[in-house]
Amino acid sequence: EAQVTQNPRYLITVTGKKLTVTCSQNMNHEYMSWYRQDPGLGLRQIYYSMNVEVTDKGDVPEGYKVSRKEKRNFPLILESPSPNQTSLYFCASSRPGKSLYEQYFGPGTRLTVT
Amino acid sequence: KNEVEQSPQNLTAQEGEFITINCSYSVGISALHWLQQHPGGGIVSLFMLSSGKKKHGRLIATINIQEKHSSLHITASHPRDSAVYICAVAGYNTDKLIFGTGTRLQVFP
Numbered sequence: 060e061a062q063v064t065q066n067p068r069y070l071i072t073v074t075g076k077k078l079t080v081t082c083s084q085n086m087n088h089e090y091m092s093w094y095r096q097d098p099g100l101g102l103r104q105i106y107y108s109m110n111v112e113v114t115d116k117g118d119v120p121e122g123y124k125v126s127r128k129e130k131r132n133f134p135l136i137l138e139s140p141s142p143n144q145t146s147l148y149f150c151a152s153s154r155p156g157k158s159l160y161e162q163y164f165g166p167g168t169r170l171t172v173t
Numbered sequence: 174k175n176e177v178e179q180s181p182q183n184l185t186a187q188e189g190e191f192i193t194i195n196c197s198y199s200v201g202i203s204a205l206h207w208l209q210q211h212p213g214g215g216i217v218s219l220f221m222l223s224s225g226k227k228k229h230g231r232l233i234a235t236i237n238i239q240e241k242h243s244s245l246h247i248t249a250s251h252p253r254d255s256a257v258y259i260c261a262v263a264g265y266n267t268d269k270l271i272f273g274t275g276t277r278l279q280v281f282p
Contacts, residue, residue: 101274
């Protein structure tokens with residue numbers, strides 16, 4: 060089954076404790092992206108990747124890091140989480156290269172930073 | 174002003190009604206996406222279009238590039254259509270998506 064998986068689905072952590080949210084897709088997609096969703100603000104792009112070893116900032120990259128060492132995986136790293144990073148996070152992937160193509164979303168990760 | 178505006182923000186309907194959700198954008202685009210987010214939070218892609226009209230079951234999406242406007246129609250609405258519908262655009266020469274804030278639809282039996 061074609062899918063995008065994220066782990067963990069729910070996470071409560073404390074300020075400053077480094078965490079990683081994993082994202083993996085099994086569709087051989089080249090394009091992968093991370094979004095955060097906040098009430099009243101909708102979805103906002105954090106980082107995206109056009110291919111292995113190619114990443115770029117989205118609209119709200121501050122406080123986040125990503126890496127793309129393998130095509131299927133695109134982890135989101137919060138080196139020193141702060142309460143303003145409490146949000147619902149989605150990973151997505153699509154066919155080669157462009158956001159022109161249908162986006163496949165992961166199930167979401169609800170993060171709370173206290 | 175947001176680059177992607179949706180209207181209405183909230184919509185309630187009786188089962189069987191015809192639904193229209195609108196999306197206006199202010200940037201040049203190469204494609205527009207309609208997404209559906211169910212109460213559980215998962216997001217699925219409904220349509221991706223760059224011109225004209227697409228239909229899938231009871232859902233119809235149209236786009237007018239000159240007017241920078243798209244509509245999502247639901248015919249014979251059903252309670253299972255209750256969800257948040259999100260419009261997103263992919264700008265020219267960019268690989269980023271810009272999202273509207275969504276339209277929350279509730280369909281009552």
